[in-house]
Amino acid sequence: MKFEVTILGSSSSTPVFNRNPSAQLLNINEKYILIDCGEATQNQLLHFGLKANRIDQIFISHLHGDHYLGLVGLLSSLHLNGRTKPMDIFGPSELTEIMNIQFKHSQTELKYPINFRATRSDGPEKIFQSYDVIVESFPLDHRIPCTGFKFTEKQRLRKIIKSKIEELSIPTEMIPLIKKGYNFTDKNGKVHQAEDLTIEADKPKVYAYCSDTVCSWKYLSNIENADMLYHESTFMHDMLSRAEETFHTTALQAGEIAQKANVKKLLIGHFSARYKDLQPLLEEAKTVFSDTQLAIEGKTFEI
Template sequence: MRFEVTILGSSSATPIFNRNPSAQLLNVNDRYYLIDCGEGTQLQLIRYGFKAQRIEHIFISHLHGDHYLGLIGLLSSLHLNGRTKPMSIFGPAPLLEILEIQFKYSQTDLRYPINFFAVDPENPALIFENKDITVETIILQHRIPCTGYKFTQKERLRKINRQKVEELGIPIDYIPLLKRGIDYTDAQGNVHLAADLTSDPDKPRSYAYCSDTICSWTYLDQIKGVETLYHEATFMHDMLQRAEETYHTTALQAGEIALKAGVQQLLIGHFSARYRDLMPLLEESRSIFTNTQLAIESQTFTL
């Protein structure tokens, strides 16, 4: 099952040094989920070969412009390109008013419906699920209400040993039952255990997206044990005072959070415009948590 994220933008505040503001595309079994939508996101989708029409769910963390100013443009382009299927948007309650005002004064009547779901910035909750994943909010600590998102795969069915199944001549229409752990009895009354004809499914994986937050540790329990954590690392630790003033995190702190949360892989992003060279931020984070990667545009990470 495909479970991967492509970085569309990793700059904080403004686009600079060929880095765009925050946006990521999560691919779960070839279903697209857009996480934040900074300025230029639709151009990034085109640049990296993703069809925006395939996006059905958008998750916005908060209402600082570098996380949502690309949304109106994306939604408008989908309208102009003939989209008719609904778009589900999850984000802060005032975002709906922003969208409605934009479309009202541009006299735009979208050809497709928007299903808007306001997230609670104070209490973590399960906000979405389908056959593939669940999505929960992560309550972050920023200058304005801000939520991260945790995407968790649903448990899969058991894997079929096709060679054994074919040797026994088990009917194809019985395979779904074997996957559910139901034993097979042949015409002679012999019982063939599902456990012998299948293997354990892959362990469900999870991805936590922590956009903008001060290092408060209050959300640590919400991200414990995830396979991959994306965490902002706006500044290096020598800028700790500035990070605290602006409610951001340093690269060193991001490594500490990953270590304490017991994650397997850390991606850092939301880099300040003061850093052209990002290697010092990577090295600082790796000094605490070795398996750290830079969330660089165009890169796809298997989660």
């Protein structure tokens, strides 16, 4: 099963040095989920050959412009390109007012329905699930209400042992039933237990997304043991006072969070415009957490 994330934007506040504001595309078994939608997100999708019409869910972490100003443009383009299937959008309750007033004054009536669900910033909750994924939100500690998101693969059925199919002449139509736990009776009348014909499916993988937050440790329990954590790293640690003043995190602190949360891999992003060269931020995070990578735009990371 495919479970990977492509970085569309990794800059904080403003586009700079060919870096764009926050946006990521999560591919779960060829189903697309958009996480945040900064300015020019639809351009980035085009640039990297990713089809916007395949996006069915959009998650917006908070209402600072670098995380949502590309949303109305993207929704409008989908409308002009003939989209008819619904779009699920999750974000702060005030986001509906922002969308509605722009569509009202441009006299735009979308050809497709939007299913909106407001996120809450006072506690964690499960906000979405499909056949492939469970999505939970949790509060971050930023200057305005802000949520992180945790994407967990659904537990798959057990895997059938391929050699048993030929050995026992198992009909194709029986395979899904055996995976669900039904026993199989062969042509000689012998009953084979489903657990003897299958093995455990892979453990579900987890991707945690922490957009804008000061390092407060409050959300550690929500990201523990994630296979991959994306965490903002706006500043280097010599700018700690500025990070705290603006409710952001340093690269060193992002490494400490990853270590304390016992995650497997760390992606850092949301880089301040003061940094043209990102290597020092990477090196700083790695002093604490070695398996760290930069959220470089256009790069796809397997979770």
